[in-house]
Amino acid sequence: MSLSYRIAYVFLRNLYSYKRFVLPTFLVSLVEPVFYLVTFGIGMGAYMGAFGGKPYLDFLVPGVLASTAMMSASFECLYGTFVKIVHERVYDSLVATPVSADDAVAGDIAWGSFRGLVSGGLMMIVALIMGVVPAAAWRAAVLVVFMVLVGVLFGSLAMIVTSVSPSFDFFNYYTELVITPMLFFSGVFFPLDNFPAWMKVLAEFLPLTHAVRISRAVFTGATAPGLGWSLALVVAITAAAFLVSIRMMRKRLIK
Amino acid sequence: MATLVKAAGLTKKYGDLVAVAGIDFEIAEGECFGFLGPNGAGKTTTVRMIHCVSPVTAGTLTVGGLPSGVDNRALKMITGVIPQEINLDNDLTVEENLIIFARFFDIGRREARARIAELLRFVELEAKASCKISDLSTGMKRRLLIARALINRPRLIVADEPTTGLDPQARHLIWQRLRQLKTQGATLVLTTQYMEEAQQLCDRLVVMHQGRILKEGTPSRLVEDEIGREVIEIRTPPEGDGRILEHLAGFGCAHERVGDTLYIYCRDGHGLMKKLLELDLPNTLNRPATLEDVFLKLTGRSLHE
Numbered sequence: 123m124s125l126s127y128r129i130a131y132v133f134l135r136n137l138y139s140y141k142r143f144v145l146p147t148f149l150v151s152l153v154e155p156v157f158y159l160v161t162f163g164i165g166m167g168a169y170m171g172a173f174g175g176k177p178y179l180d181f182l183v184p185g186v187l188a189s190t191a192m193m194s195a196s197f198e199c200l201y202g203t204f205v206k207i208v209h210e211r212v213y214d215s216l217v218a219t220p221v222s223a224d225d226a227v228a229g230d231i232a233w234g235s236f237r238g239l240v241s242g243g244l245m246m247i248v249a250l251i252m253g254v255v256p257a258a259a260w261r262a263a264v265l266v267v268f269m270v271l272v273g274v275l276f277g278s279l280a281m282i283v284t285s286v287s288p289s290f291d292f293f294n295y296y297t298e299l300v301i302t303p304m305l306f307f308s309g310v311f312f313p314l315d316n317f318p319a320w321m322k323v324l325a326e327f328l329p330l331t332h333a334v335r336i337s338r339a340v341f342t343g344a345t346a347p348g349l350g351w352s353l354a355l356v357v358a359i360t361a362a363a364f365l366v367s368i369r370m371m372r373k374r375l376i377k
Numbered sequence: 378m379a380t381l382v383k384a385a386g387l388t389k390k391y392g393d394l395v396a397v398a399g400i401d402f403e404i405a406e407g408e409c410f411g412f413l414g415p416n417g418a419g420k421t422t423t424v425r426m427i428h429c430v431s432p433v434t435a436g437t438l439t440v441g442g443l444p445s446g447v448d449n450r451a452l453k454m455i456t457g458v459i460p461q462e463i464n465l466d467n468d469l470t471v472e473e474n475l476i477i478f479a480r481f482f483d484i485g486r487r488e489a490r491a492r493i494a495e496l497l498r499f500v501e502l503e504a505k506a507s508c509k510i511s512d513l514s515t516g517m518k519r520r521l522l523i524a525r526a527l528i529n530r531p532r533l534i535v536a537d538e539p540t541t542g543l544d545p546q547a548r549h550l551i552w553q554r555l556r557q558l559k560t561q562g563a564t565l566v567l568t569t570q571y572m573e574e575a576q577q578l579c580d581r582l583v584v585m586h587q588g589r590i591l592k593e594g595t596p597s598r599l600v601e602d603e604i605g606r607e608v609i610e611i612r613t614p615p616e617g618d619g620r621i622l623e624h625l626a627g628f629g630c631a632h633e634r635v636g637d638t639l640y641i642y643c644r645d646g647h648g649l650m651k652k653l654l655e656l657d658l659p660n661t662l663n664r665p666a667t668l669e670d671v672f673l674k675l676t677g678r679s680l681h682e
Contacts, residue, residue: 124448131480138477139468211464215525217430218458219481220450376447377391377431 132229184341191238199280235273257343278363285370386436411582457531516547607646
């Protein structure tokens with residue numbers, strides 16, 4: 123492992139490149155939460171009654187914060203990184219400088235996490251405007267930190283997929299077979315309580331389930347059973363995925 | 378002169394494929410050293426090991442006394458790479474490409490600004506500073522690659538086929554700049570398939586083929602030793618070879634038949650041409666021997682793909 127402060131330089135490179143796409147990506151990142159919160163929250167929520175004494179939106183928002191961070195970070199480290207390796211050959215020029223391949227990959231994961239945070243942050247702002255607020259102001263700050271962690275987690279997992287991907291098409295397996303199902307079986311849109319026992323067990327194997335559980339507990343202030351366990355698991359998977367992704371990308375980049 | 382790069386038994390394998398098969402060479406500080414060879418000869422693989430982006434499979438390779446390795450940031454700090462493929466950052470402008478690269482080398486903001494202005498002048502791109510990369514011609518892109526490679530004021534410059542795909546004007550401009558860098562004291566490592574380029578730039582060179590070094594020397598020495606001074610090309614059907622060679626037996630020249638042409642390598646082209654006139658052949662050409670003759674003689678004339 124050859125990591126250094128140069129991770130920041132790679133992040134900076136992405137920031138420079140991002141300047142040109144800020145407006146379109148902000149628009150997309152804004153439209154998405156509005157779409158989620160309006161259709162699911164208001165449209166569907168009207169039929170759902172109260173969730174533990176609160177409107178459905180209060181249940182939905184913390185879940186969607188985690189899933190949005192997941193989506194943005196994943197896509198950035200799948201498509202974004204792949205383009206930089208194969209099409210634009212940015213990595214080729216990077217590794218010939220004192221920036222190591224490991225720095226480059228870590229910098230891109232950090233970037234993916236940042237993109238997740240931007241999307242999640244915009245979502246939070248829209249939610250605040252709609253009157254869905256965390257139980258206390260400091261909880262919003264904790265959520266911001268947590269979204270960074272969620273971004274690193276799913277950015278690293280996506281990076282592992284990218285490290286073995288021969289082409290764009292390969293990403294469909296991951297997004298359609300892993301990411302999309304995870305979105306629906308992790309308690310983002312509805313509680314897992316009514317699932318049969320085996321599905322509940324299955325859900326415990328999905329990292330997003332734990333991310334959503336933590337996000338919701340932080341947002342609402344209501345503790346949930348197994349919260350400490352969830353946090354430990356998220357941290358452990360993040361660390362493992364990060365290390366594995368750097369190792370595997372190294373194999374792809376250095377020949 | 379002090380040795381800057383030293384390789385002994387340098388080997389690179391990709392699985393079962395041997396790309397570089399145990400080669401030895403030394404590059405002196407301040408010289409321009411060329412790697413010549415057909416596609417797949419192992420030139421690029423060799424220079425990639427020199428500038429620390431490809432791990433050495435076996436043997437030793439040192440630059441400035443330090444062993445080359447992918448995590449050797451100290452060596453990367455003193456090396457500038459002009460890559461074969463144009464890998465400029467298309468999301469960034471000309472100037473931003475250089476700003477970011479300056480960061481990669483820990484160059485401070487103010488220092489970077491000064492160097493960038495100087496380098497853009499050096500490669501004649503001052504007017505393009507805020508252009509997008511996609512608005513540049515291939516020649517401009519190649520020049521920007523040179524500027525980018527120089528941002529850290531490298532002691533060692535590695536240029537991997539730096540003029541591929543350029544028109545003569547652009548090519549000559551790049552040659553001039555590379556020569557200028559050498560006079561400023563940089564060590565230049567060059568790979569090329571263009572014999573003229575090698576002759577123009579290299580103090581010494583090696584001819585590589587199938588991962589091995591076939592010959593080493595100065596360009597003129599190699600031509601002299603391998604070919605002689607002059608070449609006579611006779612375009613004639615092979616049936617007549619016996620008669621021609623018998624006629625020229627007194628000169629003791631080497632010859633080679635390739636397709637429709639009989640090549641005769643000699644020192645006394647004038648005398649030989651005179652003698653040839655007696656045969657009244659329709660299509661004969663007498664020219665000085667070049668590095669290209671050496672290259673083709675050493676690496677063969679069949680296609681390398």
